[in-house]
Amino acid sequence: MITEDYNSQGGAAKHILYDDVAPGFHLEYRKEPADSHMAPHIHNAAEFYLNLTDLPHVLLGDRLHAVPAGSLILFPSSCIHRTVRTIGEIYERYVLFVNIDWFYKVMAVNAKDFAYMSDSMHPVVIPLGVSQLSYLERQLHMLLAYRNALTPESLSTFFSLMHKIDEHIREASQEGEDHALDLCSPVIKAAVKKSVPVPQQRVNDIIAYLHEHFREDISMADLTERFYLDADYIARIFKKYTNTTIRRYIALQRITQAGTLLKEGHAATETSRMVGYQDYSLFYRNFHQIMGVSPTEFTSAEL
Secondary structure, three states: OOOOOOOOOOOOOOOOOOHHHOOOEEEEEEEEEOOOOOOOEOOOOEEEEEEOOOEEEEEEOOEEEEEOOOEEEEEOOOOOEEEEOOOOOEEEEEEEEEOHHHHHHHHHHHHHHHHHHHOOOOOEEEEOOHHHHHHHHHHHHHHHOOOOOOOHHHHHHHHHHHHHHHHHHHHHHOOOOOHHHHHHHHHHHHHHOOOOOHHHHHHHHHHHHHHHHOOOOOOHHHHHHHHOOOHHHHHHHHHHHHOOOHHHHHHHHHHHHHHHHHHOOOOHHHHHHHOOOOOHHHHHHHHHHHHOOOHHHHHHOOO
8 A cells, every 4th residue: 555654755845834925925036057957836826827948747636747837837836836846957938826715705706707816727738939028028127127026006007917818718718627737738749849758647647547546555566567668767767756655745736635525524534534544644644744844734724
């Protein structure tokens, strides 16, 4: 059985809560060489990521994608994701976190129109044209000057930016039910000019399987039988392309779903069983390690 203690292989999970985004938003501009590999993670904020450098592997929900420079990525709140970079290579991007509870309150009756910001199962990738990219860069640069302070001027710039982002997302989503991600994947692959390596495709298949079966007691023997691959090979390529283990990935998937169920009003003990835990103490421990709070604190907190 793979689904053991999330922390059993060392290292506490990155705290997912962005208290400095509550209420409001937090914008950063980053341009530096990658010095470490990030593990898959989630936020309680929506993350808008404007990448200005090609990203060879981006984990979006249940699949790894190549994303070219000049693309806008939306990681909805509680969406499992990871941007994979080459160590030592310089990466440039703007990263905007938005507290969705605050945003929905501000938008009031129109909040439902922005439900995509909390739709964890549907991240979005939108390759931008030259003029679109230039406009977003200018707006983000203007917003950066306010240093995340909530002032009339910064809020005016912020909502003007969000209006334009919303237009891009709606235009992309009108093309089909799968949003921009699957529709634009041929464009993405062509821009990066790389075919997906066979090991990466294997990992994509494994991730998709784990998403569908994360509530079950999956063993490594199940995966070797399913994919006709050696157990050591599966563990090695999964670690290479996701920077985490299958055990930790399943735990993250389970706890992410648990957070949704708790918000819907399910009791913690019921939730633990619904996401596949037979041992509540293990559920409690994994939940606290991943979310940074206990299930009870998560339910009562205004996240």
